[in-house]
Amino acid sequence: MIVKGASGWDADFWLDRTAGIRKRKKGFRTKAEAERWVSELKRDYSMRGRDPGERLSDLVKVWHELHGCTLKDPYRLPRTMAVVQGLGDPIASELTALDFSRYRAERLKTCTASTVNHEHRYLKSVFNELIRLGVWHQGNPVGSLRQLKVDEVELTYLSLEECRLVLDECAASMNSHTLPVAKLCLATGARWDEAESITRANLSNGQVRFVRTKNGKSRSVPIPPELERLILERGYPGAGRLFSSCRGAFRKAYERTELNTPGQLTHILRHTFASHYMMRGGSLIALQRILGHGDIKMTMRYSHLAPDHFATALMLSPLALLESAGSLRQDWDAAGTVPETKKG
Template sequence: MIKKLPDGRYQLDFYPFGSDGPRIKRVRNTRKECKEIETDYLSKKGQLHNPSDKMRLSELVDLWYKMHGCTLKDHKYRFSRTLTIVKRLGDPKAKTFTAAHFAHYREERLKEVSVSTINHETRYLRAVYAELIRLELYRGDNPMAKIRTFRIDEKELSYLTEEQIPVLLSECDKSRNNHCGAVARLCLASGGRWSEANRLTDGQLFKDRVVFSGTKNGKVRVIPIKPELSVYLRGLSFPYGRLFDDCYSAFRKAVERSGIKLPDGQLSHVLRHTFASHYMMNGGDILVLQRLLGHSDLKVTMRYAHLSPCYMKNVPNLSPLKGDYIMNTNI
């Protein structure tokens, strides 16, 4: 359908593959231009990809990877994991795969893995359909759009106390890998992830700051540090190129020797949590912390807000319960 808009231009709005296919909307200056687009789509109708008719889910994932997935930061892991999900599902045809199929799969899968893992699998498969629909390479609905992720209770983040920090660093320094203590100190001083600190190069460490690049969200972070820490790190590092050797396993063994008990999944990340927690407890600003940690959403950083000495300090004084009414005078 081509119609004239109030501003004098023309809008093309039609479904070249029928009501179950993608909707094509284009705005052009003339009716002729819209007609040419319509004709072009109809002439290529039989040549365009039509995964919904013949492709299996694994082929859909392959197409997604070639057209978009390969550009993601964790593309290899994401691609491999998504194909594994498809294999568990029995690799059905994309056209016949429904939300009910995944719901039954999820029910059984929950007997083996955590709710968090299921939520990740849901998002991965949903993204495959969504991206191919957006690129007009898949005609049909996204069955995963009907699947809601499970709500997960927020967990309290673990951090090291002032007494535990020297204990852990002492064990790190006892490691055969003399870079273990250096990387741990850098994480505690900057809030950097272990991978960011461990792969630091010569050009990223300055006298009074460290520059983290190639981060999780792709953004560069510049973190101020004490000059004496920079001198210490330089003294232990390699002379050229990458500053530190791989020492994650050495850190894991140091934590075991220290006797410090950490929640599952918070091994090296406890250093990042410790930086953020002590920063807030020492009166740091939550917005500055957001930039230091590289969080795109302030809600993620707000997990540390309650540690601030000023957080909700005036709440008791602002409630409607005044001093005269606190005690029961009839007792």
């Protein structure tokens, strides 16, 4: 707190309340001078025990050692380091929101706003986590920066005929695991990695249990007996994983179909399951549980495909009422009758 005292401006503030460190000084000639003193003390204290010339890349390495290595995304570190290099690997304490804003403006010339928002979240989470761990004692330089607005992308899905085409190409693949994994994704809406990593222990009573999922929550989804038999026949024997990695084989099989679904190859079967499920009258809440979405907002992307979605608009719009009134008038004219009107 900075207040006007009898002999000038006085500063009195907690440098670190948890450690019981409080600083006081009186007699500053101006308020700006008192504010500079407070600011310098805070900056020096925040950098205690750290190299004042520490680069952003060094800070990211510390984050990865303490937290990033526990994340399931194996590409998080290289992607974050790519952002650091794009920023010129500045001294961490000198990075500002303006620096990232300029970097973002340049990136938008070559990539989408969605990609830039991801990069913003990567860097923001680094500082947030290090602050929580007590490693970084300054503020988050990109914490107050707002994300760019992104138009909602329409999710592409396959028709039944296109599904048959994709499965036929998977059946022709040299990798015998491609077909059962693709069918499992199409039958349950599972992510490719989830379906690819199941074990025999995950199959029981006509259900497949997906574990080690994206949000860490396990879920069980029923499958048809024919698919269960195919999975057990094609899968490896033993208690380990049933399938080897076949994402590349699926990519080649999909390319042979010459179907055009830009940017959605790894999730196309998941989107197809969810879309057809809703079009056939499935429950949005049930779909959330089947897909394993932690937030219903993710599942809401498929709500417009439901048969009754906004169906009342057909009956309750002004145009519908006008046309209904016109139809009644034609019926009255044809019958030679005139409806009675109220007087008063």
